[in-house]
Amino acid sequence: MTTYKWEPFNMINSNRLEGIGIDFWKLVAKKAGINYKFKVVEKWSDVLNEIKNSNAALTVSTDETEDRKSYAVFSKAYVTYPLVIATKNSIGFIFDIEYLKNKKIAVGRNYTAAKMMYSRYPYLDYVYVNNTDEALNMVKEDKAFAAIDILPVIAYKINKYEFKDLKISGQIPIDFKVRFMLSKKYSYLLSKINSAIEKISYEEKEKIYQKYINPKTKLFFTSNEILFYFLILTSFLIIILLWVYTLIYELKDLKKQRHNNYYTDCDRLTGIFNRKTAIDIIKRKTGNNEKFSLIMFDINNFKNINRFYGHQFGDITLLELVSSVKSFLKKDEVFARIRGGTFLIILNETENDACKRAKNIQDSIKKFDFSIVKDIRCTFVVKTIYFPNGGAEDIVCKLENELKKSKRNSQLFRC
Incomplete structure (x- = not known):
């Protein structure tokens, strides 16, 4: 299977591959009795090529799009998050997607979030970049008005990479259902994987959520883990503070x-x-x-x-x-x-x-x-x-x- 760096779903910490998507896959593979080994590539487009050419069986963290159905199949969703909008701190809460018209919106090239946005809002002015880090940098440098990606990714990166002048300013009415994407050559694994997803208990899901979202559940950490969990908690606190002090009316x-x-x-x-x-x-x-x-x-x-x-x-x-x-x-x-x-x-x-x-x-x-x-x-x-x-x-x-x-x-x- 192949993956790439997409924090906090897929990431490398002390030469160890981990994250929400990685942990869910390990759990599913164990329940389904599937043997595997990871292959980490540079860019998301490389992941798509690996799947398209059947050089890899699957990838762990994506959602279904029409163009990918020609070469891939998709599992059931194992977690769902909304897409959010990141802007400069000076921008107020964005109540309506129409507010983004005639403004440059930075999104990851070939990213699922970008395809979802274009499918629903083709009239927006998109600027395609290599990854979410570049999208946020464009906003920071006033080369784009906003960056868009899934909630945990934007929140994590704003804090980890010290985008102190950026914030989450709104939510897109699109849910990103995170799934496993399989090359059609390996579609015979799909029923096993879906069956394993259905068998994941509430407690098992909570254990993964707590590991990456709620730092109170673990008593002993390495210094890197302490920093990571602190950043995750801080990111969600920022989101709440924004919502507390911003009017939530249409x-x-x-x-x-x-x-x-x-x-x-x-x-x-x-x-x-x-x-x-x-x-x-x-x-x-x-x-x-x-x-x-x-x-x-x-x-x-x-x-x-x-x-x-x-x-x-x-x-x-x-x-x-x-x-x-x-x-x-x-x-x-x-x-x-x-x-x-x-x-x-x-x-x-x-x-x-x-x-x-x-x-x-x-x-x-x-x-x-x-x-x-x-x-x-x-x-x-x-x-x-x-x-x-x-x-x-x-x-x-x-x-x-x-x-x-x-x-x-x-x-x-x-x-």
Whole structure:
């Protein structure tokens, strides 16, 4: 099998080949009973040529593209991450891909990320370079406005190579599903490999994630390992700090976000409304004798997520959940973070319609492919308000108590 340097998926440390992709392959090969030896090449284009000419059986970290199907086959995905945008620190959060129009975007030549971008956004002005390091250097030297690659790669390189004047400024709505790519000559191995991927346990995946993402899991390190893990943790902390202090609303709502009341009306991390604003809206609705429904839901064991992974990863999970749920909401519906991992939706639908909406949202969260914490489950309670008994704060508190009761009884949905 062949590979090339693509940190932190494939890298050489003290003459030892390691990384997320390498470790997943070792695990799969062991489960499938496949013998192998690595061949490291200089560039990604060399990897493609090795596969195309059947000089190598497979490579460990890529995704499927149409042009490669003529000479290769692909395994199931073993991990998924989004593509992200790196720019100078002076650039604000990029809410919409259209903001990149008429700006030079540096991407790796023949890289999967580049092909995905061109397939979805062919009208952007791409500058093709040999690797992500060159792309970031072009941004640093003002030869390109932005560089694009998969999240862990950009975050790792910004820190390791001290691009202090660069940051991650946005996320592309494209998921990079990391797979093994096999030469068609060796396609007979595909069923074995896919079967082995399916047999990878949650604990085995977490062990690899923790090794390269969460440095708390190992007690003793070499000096190189300490430096590497510190850089990985720092990169994700930077991402979180960017998201905490940047407004997470769509571009069309940017003017509204800049209103002086934004920081008192909205949750600083997620950009949606906070508890105070939600209660004020409920108060107004009850004062006008409106009929409406409340959907309250809570991430199960959210405190354990923060304790096990760290708050920075808990924050990433909250941001991804909010982004997922917002896609299901109508313009006139209110979405608020009540506290921690508890959220509230205020909608004008009543009874059965509100319950159906809540169930759809619950199912979508269950199916969502979260980047860091897998298998997220939420408990939902739904209540329709006709003739309120008590104030808005009482209504929310009673719903919180119902939510706690449902969680104690392991009742994931109550309507």
